[in-house]
Amino acid sequence: MHYVSSKSILSKNNGMNLYRGCTHGCIYCDSRSEVYGMDHKFEDIEVKKNSIELLKKELIKRPRAMIGTGAMTDPYVPLEKHLRYLRQSLELIYKYGFGFTCITKSDLLLRDLDLLKKINSKSKVVIQMTLTTSDDELCSVLEPNVCNTSRRIEVLDILNGEGIPTVVWLCPILPYINDNEENINSLLDSCIATNVKGILCFGMGLTLRKGNKEYFYKKLDENFPGLKERYVREYGNSYSIPSPESDNLMRLFERKTSKNNILNTPDEIFEYLHDFPQKSYQTKLI
DSSP: OEEEOOSOSBOTTOEEOSEESOOSOOTTOGGGOGGGOOOSOTTSOEEETTHHHHHHHHHHHSOSOEEEEOSSSOTTOTTHHHHOHHHHHHHHHHHTTOEEEEEEOOGGGGGGHHHHHHHHHHSOEEEEEEEOOSOHHHHHHHSTTSOOHHHHHHHHHHHHHTTOOEEEEEOOOOTTTTOSHHHHHHHHHHHHHTTOSEEEOOOSEEEOOTTHHHHHHHHHHHHSTTHHHHHHHHHTTOSEEEOTTHHHHHHHHHHHHHHTTOBOSHHHHHHHHHOOOHHHHHHHHO
16 A cells, blocks of 8 residues: 545545555456556555545535445455544544445445444435345455455345445446346345345446456456457457346346335435435434
8 A cells, every 4th residue: 555645535526535446356346447547556555644634624614415435446445444544534424414325345344333323323324335246156256355245245234233224236247257147136135135225236247448358357367268258259349248138137127126115226326325314414403
């Protein structure tokens, strides 16, 4: 890792990135793409050393809203365990009455369950968890340096028991790897059992751009011999890599989520994630 100083920590839409880069090792990660202009090795995580000071200043000035993190880098990368930047951020978010949402694959977030519960009682917390495969052995290949799917489902269940809403990112679904009905059915059943509020799915497939494409293909060669050649043959240099099973799997997804009253469109889920309970917060203050 290495440290940098930053001029700001929150985007205009209240997005926050304490770290840049990741060590989870997910073979498909779009954040490796050159379009994002990262000028250091992806695993050499950039740490914004003045982020807590900046966050305090910006929270004092801004209207209360949901603070989000994890869109570019999982906020619970292993180094967070000892740096505790996210933990300190949560303390400020609670102190100043903001809400919080994050996208993660890590059970390290349970370390902060006490703070998440306090924020949720005062305003709102939504935890977003990525699930790609119900097969833990396959998970260890696709996402080698983070807890497996079974453990993530345990985390979802714990959060449900504590009254903290959850949203699942059902992506990416990789052609000829995890794009089968058994996998999608199993993941959906787990989401239903843990009472998730919504499931984000942008179609069954993935996207590949310069930077992440080369890394992904390298990992295909290592773990799925011959599959890279099939991708190249069928998709060429396309950005969008849809599964040939996409239509059938999307029908399954829509049918099962609708039947179980789970939010299933990006628009309604993002509206839910960004909605901050102003009246509820004001009432609690009084």
